[in-house]
Amino acid sequence: xxxxxxxxxxxxxxxxxxxxxxxxxxxxxxxxxxxxxxxxxxxxxxxxxxxxxxxxxxxxxxxxxxxxxxxxxxxxxxxxxxxxxxxxxxxxxxxxxxxxxxxxxxxxxxxxxxxxxxxxxxxxxxxxxxxxxxxxxxxxxxxxxxxxxxxxxxxxxxxxxxxxxxxxxxxxxxxxxxxxxxxxxxxxxxxxxxxxxxxxxxxxxxxxxxxxxxxxxxxxxxxxxxxxxxxxxxxxxxxxxxxxxxxxxxxxxxxxxxxxxxxxxxxxxxxxxxxxxxxxxxxxxxxxxxxxxxxxxxxxxxxxxxxxxxxxxxxxxxxxxxxxxxxxxxxxxxxxxxxxxxxxxxxxxxxxxxxxxxxxxxxxxxxxxxxxxxxxxxxxxxxxxxxxxxxxxxxxxxxxxxxxxxxxxxxxxxxxxxxxxxxxxxxxxxxxxxxxxxxxxxxxxxxxxxxxxxxxxxxxxxxxxxxxxxxxxxxxxxxxxxxxxxxxxxxxxxxxxxxxxxxxxxxxxxxxxxxxxxxxxxxxxxxxxxxxxxxxxxxxxxxxxxxxxxxxxxxxxxxxxxxxxxxxxxxxxxxxxxxxxxxxxxxxxxxxxxxxxxxxxxxxxxxxxxxxxxxxxxxxxxxxxxxxxxxxxxxxxxxxxxxxxxxxxxxxxxxxxxxxxxxxxxxxxxxxxxxxxxxxxxxxxxxxxxxxxxxxxxxxxxxxxxxxxxxxxxxxxxxxxxxxxxxxxxxxxxxxxxxxxxxxxxxxxxxxxxxxxxxxxxxxxxxxxxxxxxxxxxxxxxxxxxxxxxxxxxxxxxxxxxxxxxxxxxxxxxxxxxxxxxxxxxxxxxxxxxxxxxxxxxxxxxxxxxxxxx
Amino acid sequence: xxxxxxxxxxxxxxxxxxxxxxxxxxxxxxxxxxxxxxxxxxxxxxxxxxxxxxxxxxxxxxxxxxxxxxxxxxxxxxxxxxxxxxxxxxxxxxxxxxxxxxxxx
Numbered sequence: 001x002x003x004x005x006x007x008x009x010x011x012x013x014x015x016x017x018x019x020x021x022x023x024x025x026x027x028x029x030x031x032x033x034x035x036x037x038x039x040x041x042x043x044x045x046x047x048x049x050x051x052x053x054x055x056x057x058x059x060x061x062x063x064x065x066x067x068x069x070x071x072x073x074x075x076x077x078x079x080x081x082x083x084x085x086x087x088x089x090x091x092x093x094x095x096x097x098x099x100x101x102x103x104x105x106x107x108x109x110x111x112x113x114x115x116x117x118x119x120x121x122x123x124x125x126x127x128x129x130x131x132x133x134x135x136x137x138x139x140x141x142x143x144x145x146x147x148x149x150x151x152x153x154x155x156x157x158x159x160x161x162x163x164x165x166x167x168x169x170x171x172x173x174x175x176x177x178x179x180x181x182x183x184x185x186x187x188x189x190x191x192x193x194x195x196x197x198x199x200x201x202x203x204x205x206x207x208x209x210x211x212x213x214x215x216x217x218x219x220x221x222x223x224x225x226x227x228x229x230x231x232x233x234x235x236x237x238x239x240x241x242x243x244x245x246x247x248x249x250x251x252x253x254x255x256x257x258x259x260x261x262x263x264x265x266x267x268x269x270x271x272x273x274x275x276x277x278x279x280x281x282x283x284x285x286x287x288x289x290x291x292x293x294x295x296x297x298x299x300x301x302x303x304x305x306x307x308x309x310x311x312x313x314x315x316x317x318x319x320x321x322x323x324x325x326x327x328x329x330x331x332x333x334x335x336x337x338x339x340x341x342x343x344x345x346x347x348x349x350x351x352x353x354x355x356x357x358x359x360x361x362x363x364x365x366x367x368x369x370x371x372x373x374x375x376x377x378x379x380x381x382x383x384x385x386x387x388x389x390x391x392x393x394x395x396x397x398x399x400x401x402x403x404x405x406x407x408x409x410x411x412x413x414x415x416x417x418x419x420x421x422x423x424x425x426x427x428x429x430x431x432x433x434x435x436x437x438x439x440x441x442x443x444x445x446x447x448x449x450x451x452x453x454x455x456x457x458x459x460x461x462x463x464x465x466x467x468x469x470x471x472x473x474x475x476x477x478x479x480x481x482x483x484x485x486x487x488x489x490x491x492x493x494x495x496x497x498x499x500x501x502x503x504x505x506x507x508x509x510x511x512x513x514x515x516x517x518x519x520x521x522x523x524x525x526x527x528x529x530x531x532x533x534x535x536x537x538x539x540x541x542x543x544x545x546x547x548x549x550x551x552x553x554x555x556x557x558x559x560x561x562x563x564x565x566x567x568x569x570x571x572x573x574x575x576x577x578x579x580x581x582x583x584x585x586x587x588x589x590x591x592x593x594x595x596x597x598x599x600x601x602x603x604x605x606x607x608x609x610x611x612x613x614x615x616x617x618x619x620x621x622x623x624x625x626x627x628x629x630x631x632x633x634x635x636x637x638x639x640x641x642x643x644x645x646x647x648x649x650x651x652x653x654x655x656x657x658x659x660x661x662x663x664x665x666x667x668x669x670x671x672x673x674x675x676x677x678x679x680x681x682x683x684x685x686x687x688x689x690x691x692x693x694x695x696x697x698x699x700x701x702x703x704x705x706x707x708x709x710x711x712x713x714x715x716x717x718x719x720x721x722x723x724x725x726x727x728x729x730x731x732x733x734x735x736x737x738x739x740x741x742x743x744x745x746x747x748x749x750x751x752x753x754x755x756x757x758x759x760x761x762x763x764x765x766x767x768x769x770x771x772x773x774x775x776x777x778x779x780x781x782x783x784x785x786x787x788x789x790x791x792x793x794x795x796x797x798x799x800x801x802x803x804x805x806x807x808x809x810x811x812x813x814x815x816x817x818x819x820x821x822x823x824x825x826x827x828x829x830x831x832x833x834x835x836x837x838x839x840x841x842x843x844x845x846x847x848x849x850x851x852x853x854x
Numbered sequence: 855x856x857x858x859x860x861x862x863x864x865x866x867x868x869x870x871x872x873x874x875x876x877x878x879x880x881x882x883x884x885x886x887x888x889x890x891x892x893x894x895x896x897x898x899x900x901x902x903x904x905x906x907x908x909x910x911x912x913x914x915x916x917x918x919x920x921x922x923x924x925x926x927x928x929x930x931x932x933x934x935x936x937x938x939x940x941x942x943x944x945x946x947x948x949x950x951x952x953x954x955x956x957x958x959x
Contacts, residue, residue, distance in 0.1 A: 021958075111877045120958070129954060136876030143957035153957045164958065429916060444923040446957035452921065453911035458877050470955040558958060605872055608949065612925065612932065 013579040014041055014655035016556035018548020019054040019061070020739035021120035022046065022190050023557030025656055026055060028549065028579035035059040035549060035579055040191070044656045045565060045572045047191035053737035055191075057748035061530070062547040062580075064745060066815055068529045070585040071095035072542040079520050079538050081512070081812070087532075087542070092587065095526075095541050100599045102496055102524045103135065107600070110136030111458070112495040116473070116508075116527075118144040119500035122553030122576055124528075126442075126613050127593050128500055134597060134605035138459050139494060143446070143471040144508045146827070146844035147383030151391040154448035154470050154841065157436040159395055159676045160405060161425025161668060162415025163562035164188060167374035169196035169205070170567045171361070171408035174354035174373045176347065178210045178232055178394055179380020181217035185736040187378060188413060188563040196565070206354075208347055210235065210339075211380060213733045213762065213804040214797030225347070226799040229731050229847035230384040231337040232377070233712035235344065236393035237328035238337075239375075242348040243400055244322045249352035251402030254369070255303060255318055258669065259399065260432060261678045262301035263293065264314030269684045269708055271430070272314040280430050281314065283307040290314075293431045293675070317679030317708075321396075324709040336712060338799070351375070355401040363407065363568075366663045368670055371401060372408030380731070383846025387838040388448070388468075389710040392680075396710075399678060405669035414438060414562040416668045419571055419659045420641045421615065427674030430681075434674070439561050442613030446470030448840070450682050454690045456487045456697065460494050465694060467686045469842045477514035477832055480521055487697055499527035501545040505534040506808050510830025510844055511785040528589060531745055532815025545589060550582040552590075552630045554614070554637040568666045570658040573642070575634060575651040588630040598627060616640045680708045683840075705840050716835060717849040720784075721801065726849035728767075730783065730803040732826040738807040744819040745811075753807070759823035760793035762804030763852060768794040773854065783829035783848045790824050792852070803850055805829075865890055865945050867897065873952040878908050888943060894928065895939035897948065912952055925951040 010031045016023040017038075025044020029037040038056055042049030073094070075086035106112040115132030117140060119125045125142060132140035143149050156165050166188055167175050180187065183197030201207055201220065209221040210232075218224035227235065243249050255261040263280045264272045271280035279292040286299030290309045303318040330341035354373045361370035377394045384390045395410070403409030415437045416424045428434025429450045436445040448468040457464045462479055463472035465486070476494075479486055483493065497519075509515045519525065519538040528545035529536045536542055553576035555561055560573065597606040604624035611621040620640035622628060628636075635648035642657060651657070664671045687706025694701045704713070717729045735758055743749040753759055761781060763773065773779060773792055781790040781803065788810070798804050809823025829848050830836070836845040869884045876882055879901070888896065895918070902910045915921045918939060926933045927949040933941050 111874075133873040133951065133953065136872060136882060138874035138877055138952070140873070140954045142954055145958075149958035429919070435922065440956075442925070442953065444925075444953040444955045446955040447922070450915055452915070453907070455908050455911050458908065459874070470957045562958075605870070605949075608927065608930070609872070609951070612927075 013577065015579060016553070016574050016576040017051075017055040017058060018121045018551065018557070018576060019058050019742055020190075021557040021563070022188070022559040023121075023574070023576070024051060024055055024191050025574055026051070030579055033580065035062060041656065044574060045192065045570045045658060046189050046560065046574070048195060050191040050195060052191060053749065053752055054739060054743050057743065057746050058548055060748050061743060061746045062549045064531060066531055066745070066817065067547070068531060068542055068544045069583050070544055073098070074540045081516055083537070085537060085539070095543060096592070096595060096599065098541055099526050099596060103596070103600055106495055109491070111138050111460070111492065113137040114139040114494045114497045115141065116144060116497060116499040116504060117142045118502050118504075120558040121548060122551065122557060123555050124500060124589050125558070126555070127590050127610070128498065130606055130609040130613065131593050131597055132498070133609055134602040135600065139461065141471055141473045144473055144502075144504055146474045146509055147387070147846050148379045149446065149471070150469070150838070150841040150843035151382040151388045152378060153446035154388070154468065155392055155395055156412055157445045157447035158433055158449035159399065160410070160412030160415060161433055161436050161672065162412030163436070163438065164413045165376060165395070165410050166193070166413050166566045167376045168408050168411050168567055169193065169200040171370070172200055172205050172372050172374055173408065174206050174351055175200070176208045176210060176351065176375045177217055177221075178235070178375060178377040180376055180378035181215060181734060182376050182378065184220050185216035186734045189559050189565045192565040192569070206350070212731050212799040212802040214795075215733050216736060218797065224797070225339055225343060228336070228338045228799065228801060229729050230390065230715040230718060231333075231712065232381045232390045233386065233393055233710050234328060234333040234336040235339060236397055237325045237710065237712065238330045238333045238344050239348045239351070239397050240321070240325040240393060240400065241328050242330065242345055243352050243397070245326050247349060247352050249355065249357065250400045251357045251371070252303065254402035255400065255678070256301040259676050259678050260430070260681075261303055261318035261321070262316045263679065263681075264290070264307060264309055265317050265320055265679065265681070266312040266314055269681070271681050272309045272312050275310060281309050283309075283314075283316070317681075321678050321709060328712075351397075352401065355403060357401060361407050364663050368663070368667055369402060369406040370408055371403035371406050373401065373403050374398060374408070374410040376410060380733075382841070382843050383732070384843065385715040385836060385838060385845040386705055386713045387843035388840035389705055389713075393710045396678060399676060404676065405672070406667050411566040412668070413566060414564060417571060417665050418662065425668070425672060425674065431675050433672070433676050440613060441615035442609065449677070451686050454686070454693045456693065458492065460488065460492055462486045465690065466839070466842050467690060468683070468840055472842050474509060474837065474842050474844050477509050477511070477518040478834060478837070480518055485697070485699065493521065495523040497522050497525045497527070499525070499535060501528040501530050503533045503535050503808075505538075506810065506825050506827060510827050510832035512828045513785070514832045532813055534811065534813045536815070537813055543592065544586050546582050546586055548576070549579045550586065552577060552588060552634055554634045566666070568661050568663070571661055572656055572658045574656045575638060575648065577652055577655075590630045590633060591627070594627045603627075614640070683708050701834075701839060703839060705838070715845050715847050716831075717845070717847045720849035726851050728803050728850050728852060729801055729847050730781070730805055730826065730829055730850045731847050733804055733806050735806050744809065745816045747818055750818050750822070753823070757793045758806055759791065759809055761790045761824060762795050762798045763792050764798050764800040764802070765794045765796050767800050768792060771852065773852065777854065779852050779854050781824065781829070781850055781852055783831070783850045785831050786828045788824055788828065803852060863890055864888065865892065865943055867943055867946050867948055869897070869948045869950060871950050873954070874912065875950050875952050878905055878912065892943050893939065894926065894933055894941045894943065894948070897943060898939070923953045923955060925949075925953055
């Protein structure tokens with residue numbers, strides 16, 4: 001621990017935590033220049049004074065003796081797992097000279113530059129990709145997980161208007177969590193939501209958790225329902241069948257006027273459209289006429305029946321949905337999900353009755369629909385071969401009862417606001433919700449509507465062949481193996497990588513051999529690092545990155561701008577400021593990025609992009625020809641957003657700016673001038689277009705997921721179990737004290753993991769007994785691509801066909817001696833090929849067949 | 855946005871590309887000439903003709919509709935605030951930028 005600054009007074013710095021993307025408000029006590037304690041800031045709505053173990057232990061990460069504090073250069077030209085890079089310390093000048101010369105080398109072919117920008121703790125999540133865009137690279141990824149966010153955002157932007165979904169715990173009386181531990185162990189404004197969840201349960205809200213793993217969320221639930229991995233589509237379609245066909249519980253006015261349920265669909269699966277305007281048609285039971293969806297005379301849209309329109313027989317999409325889900329009675333899906341039919345019927349009836357369809361609630365003098373039910377889902381449902389359709393029908397369960405962006409229902413985070421500026425979702429194509437809302441101006445939404453026309457790829461990640469997906473980096477280890485198969489050549493290969501201080505080797509792909517091949521194929525890698533992790537081991541130049549207690553950020557994390565607390569809790573904005581000064585050899589990344597851009601002659605372009613992203617008013621905009629200290633940039637940004645009186649000095653003193661939310665900002669659906677889908681008509685069109693393109697390339701792709709209504713299709717692991725070579729399916733789950741790999745090298749987090757057996761894999765007790773495996777035994781865990789040693793924890797709280805692997809462990813970098821050799825890296829077990837990629841979302845299948853033996 | 859009062863019958867436009875568009879066009883910058891009164895939409899139509907489907911599908915989500923990931927400035931001003939595709943060009947500096955989509959995970 002550094003004790004250099006002696007005889008300094010004790011002081012408390014109010015700032016934002018940086019141990020994950022939430023950005024909780026914290027008060028950091030510094031005695032004699034040393035951080036000695038961190039507490040939650042009760043004035044910050046993001047966490048209301050609450051803290052998690054990660055945040056409390058942040059200063060142990062800061063004082064990690066193995067931190068990188070000066071630029072490093074590799075001396076060993078050989079790369080690979082287990083290879084010593086032979087680091088030598090170098091000056092910043094040498095580091096940046098080397099980086100600039102490598103980028104100059106590929107200047108005329110900028111698609112050879114790849115920016116891995118996942119740095120969701122603060123501003124560099126925007127600064128890093130903007131450097132790549134200004135350079136002209138198409139490969140600038142701000143999302144990098146092979147699962148997380150693949151379906152959530154594309155679904156949420158077209159069905160809610162915001163970045164993510166979250167149950168309204170303020171009013172909910174019945175909440176079903178599917179493959180997520182929201183409000184208990186993970187996600188969004190975590191420490192805020194934990195309190196809301198506790199209060200909701202105390203109030204009497206029923207919590208049902210559907211998950212293969214009976215983890216932290218299940219332990220707090222009224223009911224835990226184990227489900228076979230990758231079968232959520234079947235469950236959701238059964239719930240829809242029970243609601244729509246058996247109980248006939250649905251919000252008819254909502255479906256008629258706020259969704260595309262009445263849009264007439266022809267025999268080809270496409271809308272029947274008005275000949276003159278091309279707008280979709282609706283049958284109006286009020287006057288018996290067929291008219292466009294935006295006809296002012298539209299009074300009573302029909303949800304059932306068959307109608308003649310423009311020479312075609314059209315049926316409302318709602319009727320097609322109802323007919324479609326009738327294929328999924330609970331008795332049929334019981335064989336798929338392993339959930340008893342009676343259980344599905346019971347929870348669906350409870351959910352439908354609790355929805356209180358037709359009721360309203362008055363909040364602040366405004367009458368609003370009251371639907372106190374929500375089905376929430378997240379990472380667990382996304383990570384599958386058919387990830388998109390494994391998620392979308394779960395959202396539909398909310399939609400059919402009208403529980404979307406109304407009190408008690410499923411809400412859309414960060415979708416709308418009026419302070420410090422106005423942002424709001426808007427309608428577009430076919431009268432549907434098309435343009436999501438975001439407080440950040442330069443935000444290109446990750447949305448699946450209306451998508452893009454597919455074309456022959458020029459991108460190395462073949463993003464052109466995934467016209468409804470939002471990020472494609474997961475494809476890179478696959479396309480690298482045979483670029484010619486996708487119409488690419490050697491000249492298209494990426495040569496230079498810039499990465500954020502995260503760890504994609506353990507978290508962004510699967511099969512370790514393919515990840516190693518990808519990184520070894522690159523000519524030059526430079527990245528920021530807090531510590532030498534498994535990704536850093538491949539770097540040619542390492543740039544030191546400040547700890548969360550040393551850095552400045554205008555934007556304190558993704559949760560501040562997109563994932564804040566839902567409902568009417570105050571809007572808030574805080575600024576991250578250092579609690580202690582960084583070592584003299586450290587530099588703020590924003591200032592490093594400016595220097596690189598200036599040397600490359602693209603500083604003006606970078607500023608244009610940053611000015612747009614941050615929405616800087618002209619008098620505060622960054623001016624070409626000048627470089628700015630990070631403090632100067634933040635001062636401009638806060639004054640531009642919040643007025644002259646709210647300078648950086650104001651935020652240094654007060655740290656948090658709060659503003660009350662109006663009812664319309666909290667519950668946007670009644671105020672939204674757009675319809676949301678129950679039928680994905682554009683999937684039909686995009687599927688046909690894609691079929692033509694992949695046909696020209698000679699690719700034999702199964703594009704059956706390009707359909708407007710969801711069907712359950714099995715993951716490869718499902719079939720593998722049936723065939724018998726493997727008998728278990730491994731899945732991943734989260735701990736509340738581990739976010740990604742952040743904190744793995746923190747001794748306090750390590751102690752917590754040891755004390756809770758977090759490093760062990762979970763195996764059902766009965767299965768363990770049958771295999772002769774006892775609690776604490778060391779076993780082999782083998783998937784089709786990887787085999788590792790693991791220690792077993794037997795438990796009854798896991799589906800008997802499943803092995804549970806938590807956290808992001810399994811470190812092997814010598815630069816992480818505390819975490820070295822502990823636990824299992826789940827991703828390393830995953831086959832990484834197109835057979836395991838969702839053709840809609842690019843999600844990598846995260847349920848993998850395994851065997852466990854001594 | 856410039857309001858052109860020049861008597862000349864044509865205008866010179868410098869187009870700068872950023873992000874994925876550089877690879878589509880194969881250049882970072884183009885100098886183009888248009889008749890006076892030309893619009894942003896006409897500039898894009900001209901580029902669509904030259905660079906084909908690869909350009910068109912990235913720029914447009916439908917007839918006359920810009921993809922949400924496209925960002926365009928004319929003389930530093932976002933075209934959304936000054937008429938969109940109908941904005942009139944002068945002897946302008948135009949930026950055509952394709953942004954990556956921002957997702958989590």
